Amino acid sequence: xxxxxxxxxxxxxxxxxxxxxxxxxxxxxxxxxxxxxxxxxxxxxxxxxxxxxxxxxxxxxxxxxxxxxxxxxxxxxxxxxxxxxxxxxxxxxxxxxxxxxxxxxxxxxxxxxxxxxxxxxxxxxxxxxxxxxxxxxxxxxxxxxxxxxxxxxxxxxxxxxxxxxxxxxxxxxxxxxxxxxxxxxxxxxxxxxxxxxxxxxxxxxxxxxxxxxxxxxxxxxxxxxxxxxxxxxxxxxxxxxxxxxxxxxxxxxxxxxxxxxxxxxxxxxxxxxxxxxxxxxxxxxxxxxxxxxxxxxxxxxxxxxxxxxxxxxxxxxxxxxxxxxxxxxxxxxxxxxxxxxxxxxxxxxxxxxxxxxxxx
Ligand code: ARG
Numbered sequence: 001x002x003x004x005x006x007x008x009x010x011x012x013x014x015x016x017x018x019x020x021x022x023x024x025x026x027x028x029x030x031x032x033x034x035x036x037x038x039x040x041x042x043x044x045x046x047x048x049x050x051x052x053x054x055x056x057x058x059x060x061x062x063x064x065x066x067x068x069x070x071x072x073x074x075x076x077x078x079x080x081x082x083x084x085x086x087x088x089x090x091x092x093x094x095x096x097x098x099x100x101x102x103x104x105x106x107x108x109x110x111x112x113x114x115x116x117x118x119x120x121x122x123x124x125x126x127x128x129x130x131x132x133x134x135x136x137x138x139x140x141x142x143x144x145x146x147x148x149x150x151x152x153x154x155x156x157x158x159x160x161x162x163x164x165x166x167x168x169x170x171x172x173x174x175x176x177x178x179x180x181x182x183x184x185x186x187x188x189x190x191x192x193x194x195x196x197x198x199x200x201x202x203x204x205x206x207x208x209x210x211x212x213x214x215x216x217x218x219x220x221x222x223x224x225x226x227x228x229x230x231x232x233x234x235x236x237x238x239x240x241x242x243x244x245x246x247x248x249x250x251x252x253x254x255x256x257x258x259x260x261x262x263x264x265x266x267x268x269x270x271x272x273x274x275x276x277x278x279x280x281x282x283x284x285x286x287x288x289x290x291x292x293x294x295x296x297x298x299x300x301x302x303x304x305x306x307x308x309x310x311x312x313x314x315x316x317x318x319x320x321x322x323x324x325x326x327x328x329x330x331x332x333x334x335x336x337x338x339x340x341x342x343x344x345x346x347x348x349x350x351x352x353x354x355x356x357x358x359x360x
Contacts, residue, residue: 004039010224011035011045014350018054018223044117047225053077055222056110056230059350061313064343065326067302068234070309075232076100076109083113086172089121090182093128093170093216093231100233101190101212106295110232112220121229122358124152124171124179128214128231129189132166142166144250152359156181164252165191165208173358192292194246196284201261205254209241209285211294217357222350232352235295237302242282243330254281282331299329303336321346 001009012032019028038045047055061072076099080092092111100109113121126149133146140147142164150160153168158181160166167189173179190211196202216231246252255277259266262280264273282298289296297305306327313320322343333339 004043007044007224008036008039010349011039014055014223015051018051018058022050022054045225047222049079052079052081052112052222055350056112056220056232059220059222059352060108060232062321062348062351064321064323064345064347066234067237067299067306067327067329067338068297070305070312071108071234072309074108076107078109078111080111080113081115081118084119086174086177086180089113089123089172089174089229090170090180093123093172093182094184094188096214096231096233097128097184097212098188100214101188104190104211104292104294106212106233106235108232108234110220110230112227113229114227116226116228120173120175122173122179123216123229123231124149124173124358125168125216128170128216129184129210129212130168131164131210132160132168134160134162136162143245143252149359153181158183164206167210179358190294192288192294194284194288195291196280197287199261199280199284202258202284205257205261207246207252207254209236209245211236211289211292213240215352217355218352219355220350220352228355230352235297236289237297237299237329238282238285238289239299239329239331242285243278246285247278247281278331299331300336303329303338307337319344321348 015031016028019025035045056077057072057075060075061069063069083089083092096109096111100107130146131143132150133140133142133144134150135147141162146168150168153171156179158169167184169181169183171179171181191208192211194207194209212233213236214231214233220227220230244251246254255274256266258277258281259273262277264276265271266273286296286298310320323345324343327338329336
């Protein structure tokens with residue numbers, strides 16, 4: 001099968017599903033004829049705005065590792081396919097940050113740039129907002145997960161302040177051009193100081209985290225069309241920050257400090273000091289986001305919402321695919337129904353896919 005035939009089959013698959021779900025099945029045949037012609041003439045086809053919007057929502061619905069899929073229909077889709085220059089793209093990214101942040105009432109949102117075939121756009125950041133990491137003689141300052149990308153930013157001419165929470169610049173590449181970097185204005189980055197309602201000494205740790213996780217290095221694939229730049233966000237589940245970003249020994253590694261603030265006996269594993277510290281750190285994250293008026297969900301509520309998603313999908317006659325090891329929360333997994341169930345980790349399209357790292 002040649003490229004055009006393959007693309008047409010993928011398009012057909014998507015258009016059929018999409019149009020049935022949108023209640024416009026009467027238009028399927030005409031649309032497919034157009035697409036066939038377009039593919040024959042150009043080797044490609046262009047999504048309508050409606051197709052792009054629903055396709056992006058389907059990609060979320062099919063994201064096996066996401067526990068937040070109950071909200072898939074609420075995704076705001078920004079059609080940014082008209083942007084041509086690095087400046088335009090960077091501006092659209094800043095717009096995304098502002099609108100998605102929405103003063104704390106976070107809006108699930110995706111900005112879709114030109115597909116691969118129309119000129120390649122790559123965003124080098126893993127997330128639009130993320131903290132830098134620096135290797136210092138006495139250890140890492142900032143987020144260890146960012147060390148490599150931080151070096152890249154520095155090699156491009158960016159300079160950080162070397163705090164634990166320097167927000168990295170946006171790095172945008174067009175085709176084979178040199179990537180351009182853009183500082184994100186501080187006033188559009190919402191951050192939350194992490195405090196604990198009962199342990200005042202928590203403040204002394206001077207912890208904070210950003211409000212909106214905007215994944216920017218995955219490829220969105222709809223009906224065989226590959227959107228390599230399509231940053232998207234939801235809101236945080238507290239464990240992402242409290243049980244992973246701030247807790248993992250290879251990230252901010254804060255459990256020992258939290259335990260010491262709590263006065264726990266850390267001399268033996270069997271005091272369960274890590275578990276106790278973990279719970280209080282997660283509670284601090286929830287309470288801090290709540291009191292700052294920033295959307296966040298706890299893992300019990302998220303699991304309950306995921307249950308409703310499964311029920312909705314069942315009613316619609318669709319199977320829910322999932323990646324169990326990602327769906328279970330890292331804190332008290334067995335208290336959620338997800339733990340006691342199995343999921344088929346099958347790839348359904350449209351979807352979000354990993355793609356090769358542009359700087360490796
Ligand atoms: N786990 C990632 C982080 O801690 C974010 C992944 C996306 N999360 C989300 N709630 N949409 O930064």
